[in-house]
Amino acid sequence: MTDPRLSVDGTPVARYVLTPDLDARHGPRPYLHPVRTLAGTRVTDALPADHVWHLGASLAVQDVAGTNLWGGRTYVRGTGYTWRADHGRIVHTGWTHRAADRLDHQLQWCDPTGGVLLTERRVLTASAVPGHDGAWRLDLTSTLTAPADRDVTLGSPATNGRPGGAGYGGFFWRAVAAEPPEVLTARLTGEEQVNGCAEAWVAMTGRAPEGGTYTLVFSGLGPGDRWFVRTTMYPGVCVAFAFEETATIRTNTSRHGHYRVVVADGRLDRHTAAALTR
Template identity: 80%
Template sequence: MLVGRTPVARYVLAPDLDAKHGPRPYLHPVRTLAGTPVTDALPDDHVWHLGASLAVQDVNGTNLWGGRTYVRDVGYTWRGDHGRIVHTGWEHRTPDRLDHRLHWCDPGGTVLLTERRTLTAAAVSGHPDAWRLTIDSTLTAPAGRDVVLGSPATNGRPGGAGYGGFFWRALAAEPPEVFAGARHGEEAVNGGDQPWVALRGRAPEGGAYTLVFSGLGPGDRWFVRTTMYPGVCVAFAFAQTATIPAGTSRHGRYQVVVADGTLAPDTAAAVATPAG
């Protein structure tokens, strides 16, 4: 993807991955306008973390996140429950806008959800060192079946591990700083519902960057990690399952401002205002 003539992201449409890694389309590498990388993919600590992607660990019992599945009263367990999210057709494709259709499938290939997804990359007015990624996603349940979205937390894991949704695995040489308004640090921000979250880090090559996330929908919460690994997620089922009733849709708009340098909190708040 391009902003003007500057390459800022690569969209991997159909990765050739083992099913246990949760094959799905993802963005990687994502870069600042100066070229600093701000995503990681297939890291040794969590191989199924794939740059920036949509992924949920429990979709009517199918693992569409990758890795081990958290089982109530048992813990993390390898199971044959991994599905995949697959591209089924383009609606629009230009360097700054990708619009396509997808299927969220169980291990046998049965379609659990259909999705229409649009990704756009655009400059941020008044901020020449920043650009904005917008992902619009509409998930639709089949006419005859409700679809329940869950997480390790809803399946019994303690400790605020309600991940699954729009997830960004960041790349940082050391634990980054995370803040959301007056809240600072992983423990204060994780599980919150602030309008935006900012992650300030430094890439292994040395470039400083700031990522500003927005886009919580009704019932969504922020899942953040900075110590075990750097990541931010718009979590669909942080503490309670989320249901898409049969024949209905769930729409989300997730925005990330990717900026060179270290943005002050007031600047982060200003650029977090959704565009459009």
């Protein structure tokens, strides 16, 4: 199956890797990579040496009812990060709609035996940003539904005992940067201030290793979500579902999310980043 692409007014901006052939320990799941600005600057990384399980832009949670769908080692309370045979996968099960600017499909979040933990409907769209020729926007909407016979709890290394604001897991974007990027919100600046906040938007600006500067403006926190941000260890931004406390999808109910990323060429200031979220 050929990986679908997203385009904006005829310009290819992202490839959607639908069924990656990966080691189970990398948390196989659909992901966007490469994602590019309209001028062609690459703004995602996948399978990086420092965290091989970071896959471009994707939805992933390290603890879904005890299954690791993030990849890598699992954080175990009282023990720390440990390799366990607990890795599941997120699999595409069918298209609802497929076009150059819109991908709409069904998925299953599965445990290591293939048992279905959650079902999902996911829609990705790419569109121009009115009034800004150097930017486009990605919208990803996700509806995660629990089965009819049990609740499903979502957790993170933080909820399993890891200190240091490591509440990652959710909609995660692994960026690229030739040096540590800058990160800011309407009121805050830097990783230490932004990580764990609940600001309406987060902007990351950086320079790609191949050349070209970019700004990514993220929005879409849901109730209880927080921003997980890294700039020094690696460049990444996550809408974290369980930053401090676990989140539960109750029996036969759904969790809805709508995440938007404005992908812009150049380094944008705080005022311009804020305007792009409106």
